[in-house]
Amino acid sequence: MTEWELPRSFQAATGEVRWNRLGDGPEAVVLLHGTPFSSYVWRAVARALASRFTVHVWDMPGYGLSEQRTGQDVSLAAQGRTFGELLAHWGLDRPAVVAHDIGGAVALRAHLLHGVDYHRLALVDPVALAPWGSPFFRLVGEHSPVFEQLPPALHAVLVREYVSSASSPGLRPDVLDRLVEPWLGERGQPAFYRQIAQADQRHTDEIERAYDSVRAPTLVCWGRDDAWIPAERGRDLASRIPGSRLKLLDGAGHLVQEDAPAELTTELLAFLTRP
Numbered sequence: 001m002t003e004w005e006l007p008r009s010f011q012a013a014t015g016e017v018r019w020n021r022l023g024d025g026p027e028a029v030v031l032l033h034g035t036p037f038s039s040y041v042w043r044a045v046a047r048a049l050a051s052r053f054t055v056h057v058w059d060m061p062g063y064g065l066s067e068q069r070t071g072q073d074v075s076l077a078a079q080g081r082t083f084g085e086l087l088a089h090w091g092l093d094r095p096a097v098v099a100h101d102i103g104g105a106v107a108l109r110a111h112l113l114h115g116v117d118y119h120r121l122a123l124v125d126p127v128a129l130a131p132w133g134s135p136f137f138r139l140v141g142e143h144s145p146v147f148e149q150l151p152p153a154l155h156a157v158l159v160r161e162y163v164s165s166a167s168s169p170g171l172r173p174d175v176l177d178r179l180v181e182p183w184l185g186e187r188g189q190p191a192f193y194r195q196i197a198q199a200d201q202r203h204t205d206e207i208e209r210a211y212d213s214v215r216a217p218t219l220v221c222w223g224r225d226d227a228w229i230p231a232e233r234g235r236d237l238a239s240r241i242p243g244s245r246l247k248l249l250d251g252a253g254h255l256v257q258e259d260a261p262a263e264l265t266t267e268l269l270a271f272l273t274r275p
Helices: 039-049 076-090 102-114 135-142 152-164 173-183 185-197 202-208 231-240 261-272
Strands: 008-012 015-022 028-032 054-058 096-100 120-124 218-223 245-249
Touching (some): 039 261, 218 261
Parallel strands (some): 028 054
């Protein structure tokens, strides 16, 4: 299950996007990852959904296997525009969307600001309500040029500890290695701090008052033990989206896909196949 490849590419305005398509079902589902992760976190869920749907997975510019470069715009605003480009490239009209963490903000911006419609929308521990960003996240964002200069070995330890904290029961060593790998080396280390430095709450402030205008049936899933964004935020978000349903998943932290993949998949299948 650790093998994960994105053999296809698309040249977006913000850089090369690596992506893949799984399954050949009659309905399309698009999965969006969060930070500091990649589509790799969706591997188990994507393969399970591919038995019923055509599943599209992609790494946002600046993340995973997609392009990382100096001066790259990896803001939430840029990712929202890239998402719209990708949907047009794929020829998808009103797909079902499942989005985690900042992927939730990207999907909501595309929907509320750029008129992208969804058949259904599932938000998994999304970045959506202010204030967001842990004290560590804010510290790094304010001093990213300093952190970029960390010795590589010290940087690697920092990233491993940070990624590990997203899981409640803890990540397997091979999974942790795979999640950390894109952020190492001459290209990855500055890219890690670049995406944090560009994380600006104004990009969710712009849409927060419009959540009552979400037009798609919506499911909000949350890890009950999420230490990054407390589950209470899930209750608040669900109360703002008309007709949405909240599902709390026991034993799961922020990385629900890793902590409770079977439980999350069960909820998503029920939601995506509901008449």
